[in-house]
Amino acid sequence: MVTLQGENAAPPRVAIVGAGAAGLMAAVFAARAGAETLLLERTAEGGRKLLISGGGRCNILPSEVDESLFVTDSSVNSMKKMLRSWPLREQIAFFEKELRLPLEKEAETGKLFPASQRARDVRDAMLNDAQSFGARLYSQAFVTKVEPRAEGWRVLLADAPPLDVDAVVIATGGLSVPKTGSDGSGFAFARKLGLKVNTTYPALTPVTSHDARFHSLAGIALPVEITATDAARSYAARDAFLFTHRGYSGPAVLDVSHILARSIDEGRRDARLSVNWTLLDEAEWQSRLDHGRTGSVIGVLRRELPERLAEVLCAHAQVDPARTLSQLRKDERRRLLDALLRCALPWSGHEGYRVAEVTGGGVDLSEVHPKTMECRKHPGLFFCGEVLDVFGPIGGYNFLWAWATGRAAGIGAADCKTQRNQGTKTRD
Ligand SMILES: Cc1cc2nc3c(=O)[nH]c(=O)nc-3n(C[C@H](O)[C@H](O)[C@H](O)COP(=O)(O)OP(=O)(O)OC[C@H]3O[C@@H](n4cnc5c(N)ncnc54)[C@H](O)[C@@H]3O)c2cc1C
Numbered sequence: 001m002v003t004l005q006g007e008n009a010a011p012p013r014v015a016i017v018g019a020g021a022a023g024l025m026a027a028v029f030a031a032r033a034g035a036e037t038l039l040l041e042r043t044a045e046g047g048r049k050l051l052i053s054g055g056g057r058c059n060i061l062p063s064e065v066d067e068s069l070f071v072t073d074s075s076v077n078s079m080k081k082m083l084r085s086w087p088l089r090e091q092i093a094f095f096e097k098e099l100r101l102p103l104e105k106e107a108e109t110g111k112l113f114p115a116s117q118r119a120r121d122v123r124d125a126m127l128n129d130a131q132s133f134g135a136r137l138y139s140q141a142f143v144t145k146v147e148p149r150a151e152g153w154r155v156l157l158a159d160a161p162p163l164d165v166d167a168v169v170i171a172t173g174g175l176s177v178p179k180t181g182s183d184g185s186g187f188a189f190a191r192k193l194g195l196k197v198n199t200t201y202p203a204l205t206p207v208t209s210h211d212a213r214f215h216s217l218a219g220i221a222l223p224v225e226i227t228a229t230d231a232a233r234s235y236a237a238r239d240a241f242l243f244t245h246r247g248y249s250g251p252a253v254l255d256v257s258h259i260l261a262r263s264i265d266e267g268r269r270d271a272r273l274s275v276n277w278t279l280l281d282e283a284e285w286q287s288r289l290d291h292g293r294t295g296s297v298i299g300v301l302r303r304e305l306p307e308r309l310a311e312v313l314c315a316h317a318q319v320d321p322a323r324t325l326s327q328l329r330k331d332e333r334r335r336l337l338d339a340l341l342r343c344a345l346p347w348s349g350h351e352g353y354r355v356a357e358v359t360g361g362g363v364d365l366s367e368v369h370p371k372t373m374e375c376r377k378h379p380g381l382f383f384c385g386e387v388l389d390v391f392g393p394i395g396g397y398n399f400l401w402a403w404a405t406g407r408a409a410g411i412g413a414a415d416c417k418t419q420r421n422q423g424t425k426t427r428d
Pocket of ligand 1: 017018019020021022023040041042043046047048049050052053054055058059060061141142143144171172173174176177180181182183184185186355356357358384385386387395396397398399400402
C-alpha cells in the first residue's frame with residue numbers, strides 16, 4: 001500500500017476563475033475548508049454585477065422559493081438537487097450569522113435585501129470573509145485557458161505566468177452586461193474540454209415594439225399577469241409591467257422575455273404575449289361591464305386602470321370609450337373582454353445581452369456531479385453560477401442559484417485533493 005501522508009499535508013491549491021457572485025461564494029467555502037484559494041478576476045475589482053444588482057441594493061435572495069420558476073434545458077431533477085444542497089433558510093442564516101449581514105424583507109415584493117440597502121456590503125462581506133481565511137484576490141487576471149495535467153490543472157493567464165493548481169472552479173458567469181466582465185469565457189473553456197453547452201440566449205431583458213399605439217404610454221407602470229407562449233414553450237409572470245419609449249419592461253416583462261428571445265433565435269418569431277391588465281378575472285369584468293349597469297365604458301375602465309391605458313385598450317378593442325354600458329353591443333363587449341384579459345401585445349424584439357440580467361442556457365447540468373459540482377469527465381474541474389444552464393425569475397432567484405452552486409463547488413474543490421489521494425491510497 002502506498003502512503004501519501006506527506007502529499008496530504010500540503011493544503012489543496014484551488015483557482016477560482018471569476019470573482020462574481022458564485023466565485024466569491026466558492027472562495028469563501030474553499031478558504032474556510034482550508035484550501036489555498038486563488039481568486040482570479042479579469043476586472044479591476046470583481047463583483048461588478050453584484051454591485052449594480054437590485055438597483056444598487058442587491059436583492060440577495062427571495063423570502064420564499066418556487067423551484068418551478070427556474071428555467072433549464074437540462075435535467076430538472078439535477079437542478080433541484082443542486083438548489084436543495086443549500087436550502088434558502090440556511091443561506092439566510094449564513095448571511096446573517098456568519099457574515100453578520102442583517103437582511104430585510106421588502107413588504108410588497110417579499111424580496112430580501114441587506115438591511116443597509118447597499119450591494120457593496122454584500123460583495124465586501126464575502127470578499128473579507130474569504131480573505132480572512134487566507135484567500136487571495138488577483139484582479140486584472142484574465143484567464144485564457146484551463147488545461148488538465150497528469151496531476152491537477154494548469155491555468156493560463158493573458159499577462160502572467162501560468163498557475164498550476166489541484167482544482168479549478170469556473171465561475172465566469174454568462175454573456176449578459178459585458179461591461180461587468182462577462183464575455184462567455186466559461187462556455188468556451190467548457191466546449192474546448194468537450195463538454196455539452198446548451199444554446200445560450202439573453203433572459204430577463206426588456207422587450208421592444210414598433211407599435212406606436214402603446215408608445216404614448218411610456219412611463220405608466222401597473223401590476224399585470226403576462227404569458228409568453230410559442231410552439232415550444234410557455235412562461236407566465238404576475239408582477240409589475242412598465243411601458244417604455246422602446247417597448248415594455250418591468251419584472252413581469254423581463255421574466256417572460258426569454259420565450260421571445262428563443263423564438264427569434266430559433267427562426268420562428270412565433271411567440272405571443274398575452275396580458276391581463278388588471279388582476280380581475282373574466283366574471284368580475286363581465287359584471288362590471290354588465291348591460292344593466294349605468295355609466296360609460298371609459299368610466300368603468302378608469303376605475304381599474306390608468307386612464308391613458310384605458311383609452312388605448314378601447315381603441316385596441318375598437319370600442320368608443322364614451323359608449324354607455326347599455327349601448328354596448330355583444331361583439332364590442334367580447335372585444336373589450338379580450339383586450340382587458342388577454343390582450344395580444346405587439347412586439348418586435350428585445351434589448352439583448354447589453355442589458356439582460358442573465359444568460360439562459362450554458363453548461364449542461366449532466367456534465368457535473370450535483371453534490372460537488374465537479375465535472376464528470378474532468379476530475380478537479382468545477383462549475384458554478386450563471387455559466388451553468390439555469391436561470392430564475394427576478395426576485396433574488398439568480399443569486400440563490402449562484403450561492404448554492406458556488407458553495408458546493410468551493411467545498412468540492414477544497415476536498416478534491418483528499419479525494420484523489422484517498423482514491424490512490426486504496427490502490428496497491
Ligand atoms: C443589472 C443587473 C441586476 C441584477 N440584479 C439581481 C438581483 O437583484 N438579484 C438576483 O438574484 N440577481 C440579479 N442579477 C443577476 C445576477 O447578478 C447574476 O445571476 C449573478 O451575478 C451571476 O453570478 P456569477 O458569479 O455566475 O456571474 P458574474 O456575477 O457575472 O461573475 C462572473 C465574473 O467572472 C469574471 N470573468 C469572466 N471571464 C473571466 C476570465 N476569463 N478570467 C477572469 N475572470 C473572468 C467576470 O469579470 C465577473 O466578475 C442582476 C443582473 C444584472 C445584470
